[in-house]
Amino acid sequence: MTLLKNPLLQRVLLLVIVYAAMAASVTNFGTTGNAYAILESSAMLGIVAAGLAVNMMAGELDLSVGSVAACAGLVAIMMSGHGLVIAIIAAVVPAVLYGILQGYAIARLQISSLVFTLGTFIGIRGLAYVISDERTLSLALSDLGISMALRERMLLIFSPFSLLMIGVLVLTGLLLRYSRPGREIFAIGGSRKESRAAGVPQTRPLVLSFATSAGLAALAGALASLKGGSATPGSYETVLLAAVTAALIGGVSLYGGRGSMLGVLIGVLTLQVLLSGLQLLGAPNWAANLATGLILLAFLGVDLVNGQSPVADAVRRYSLRARA
Amino acid sequence: MSDSAMQISQIHPPRSRRLLKLILLAAAVVALVALGGWFNPAFLTPENGLAILRAAAMSGIVAMGATFITISGRFFSLALGQTAMFAGVFMAVLMAQGLPFGLAVAVMLLAVVAIGAVQGAIISMGANPIITTLGAGALLAGLAGLTTGGRNIAIESAVVEWIGNGRILGVPTQTWAFLVSVAVAWWVINKTRFGRETILIGANRATAGASGLNVSRITILVFIIASLAAAMMGVFEAAQFSKARVAGFGAVDFDVIAAVLIGGTAIQGGKGSPFRAALGAVFIATLQNYMLLLAWSSGVRTLITGAFIVLIVAGFHIAGRRKGA
Secondary structure (H helix, E strand, O other), X not given: OHHHHOHHHHHXXXXXXXXXXXXXXXXXXXXXXXXXXXXXXXXXXXHHHHHHHHHHHXXXXXXXXXXXXXXXXXHHHHOHHHOHHHHHHHHHHHHHHHHHHHHHHHHHHOOOHHHHHHHHHHHHHHHHHHHHOOOOEEOOHHHHHHHHHHHOOEOOOEOHHHHHHHHHHHHXXXXXXXXXXXXXXXXXXXXXXXXXXXXXXXXXXXXXXXXXXXXXXXXXHHHHHHHHOEEOOOOOOOHHHHHHHHHHHOOOOOOOOOOOHHHHHHHHHHHHHHHHHHHHOOXXXXXXXXXXXXXXXXHHHHHHHHOOOHHHHHHHXXXXXXXX | OHHHHHHHHHOOOOHHHHHHHHHHHHHHHHHHHHHHHHHOHHHHOHHHHHHXXXXXXXXXXXXXXXXXXXXXXXXXXXXXXXXXXXXXXXXXXXXXXXXXXXXXXXXXXXXXXXXXXXXXHHHHOOOOHHHHHHHHHHHHHHHHHHHHOOOOEEOOOHHHHHHHHXXXXXXXXXXXXXXXXXXXXXXXXXXXXXXXXXXXXXHOHHXXXXXXXXXXXXXXXXXXXHHHHHHHHHHHHHHHOOEEOOOOOOOHHHHHHHHHHHOOOOOOOOOOOHHHHHHHHHHHHHXXXXXXXXXXXXXXXXXXXXXXXXXXXXXXXXXXXXXXX
16 A cells, blocks of 8 residues: 555546546547547647746746746747748747746746746747737648648657657656756755855756746647647647646645656646547537636645645644644 | 844835825826826826826725735735636626625625635645745636636626716716725824734744734735735626626736735835825826727737736835845
């Protein structure tokens, strides 16, 4: 029974239960074709969630990821005539620069990232409307090959897009765990004051975490728009909600210093299996909103008990006293 | 909240400085109106003035409630637009079931109080307010879809028609409601025990808790107040066209946040005035109306609103630190 107390294993179990429930209630849910479809539709969410999770581990939150993804999608479609690589570079590089600036401003001003990114969340959304002239941009017919290439089915259930998502998660996970900047991000997220006292630089990990969240959001937005063949300035409004929910399901704490990329992957898959299942059951659009909202609030509760929140502190004090 | 200990002494800034802030903001509104009229005569007509006041009233009423959240140190709610939508839709559905207007509003308000209380309770346990309200907003949007099946609901009622379009002494009902809510918010913040407690927990939550204030109770009340203000806006919005819409509330939260911040309410809590937030709402509405008359696209308007928020937040933050140091 001690094995069941492993949080990661609990989350895998949750994923299996959700998948089994859906497979039992939706015909043809358990096929490889559907597994491909689920992976394919979770690719964008996974990449955004990876960046946002890095941010959350640093104890911050970048609210502007959805707006950045919309902008990047538009830029990628505009530049698609020059090929896939150029289109992605053109979308991601400005986003990384923006993330660096934003992280630097937040670190130097020592301002709450929630408040600061709320402004950029609104402003960058406006920028998306401005650069697109409020129109939907579509891939030129001659470039539709890009879209086909991104979603091409390979290795039974994967596509280049979903493989890239897994690659991004593995790479950020390894960097967080084994590189010095990665450990610094965990350190400032776990405890800002103690990490400073221990000599951990404060500005660099913050800048890095915001550059990661913006850069990965842009990568996801660019790829998703290229895959879909079009980009609208109002798109990806709900990706922030979904990404935070996925990260919370995966055990990343909003209080910082906690979580793993493996958890994020499990969280993303759990959420997507549930949403895909609802869609296949014929539930209307608002059902996804309802489900995501409920799950987010439920896992906020879980995070409250597990993370470094006042409630968790009280519980810990209480159990210590009970033991004494 | 760690560096806010010194702010306790600043809860009462000198009267002259508070007056100066107010005059500066009023001057900004007047300057904007004068400039607008100078460049575009259509801007200065009485009809347009009333249109601005009506627009300001909508986000202004919600801003009155949101001020309480910000002053109490819980930043913002991103669920207020959805709360307004849900309130309008829920009332319309109840009335379509045959309930009289008064009863429908009462039941709707009860639901809204519950919605605010649940959010406040979760947040008072230490959850991130922005994420909690983001989730609650999605939940409310889903609930609105659940009760209506995603369709707009028509309302047939002479009372509702009058609430939406009636005028008292030639001034729209919305504007009267705005004025009343400003007065009430000002009175509650400045003259009641609850108002002073809200300011105290915003200035320094740990100290306020240690000195015996019930932080949870105040936090829950603050979110109930904000939700009720949003519900009021939802009723007016639905009444104006005798139809409760299930979309189109996306920009409400942005305008409200901008109004509160431009009013100089300190984002880290403990400072702020409903009166200045009201002027902030008028300022935003005037700016939006002027940009609309210039036929600027909604994208440019959103961009400018966002840039404004970043600049004001950073500006006040730096100014606050200078003073503290």
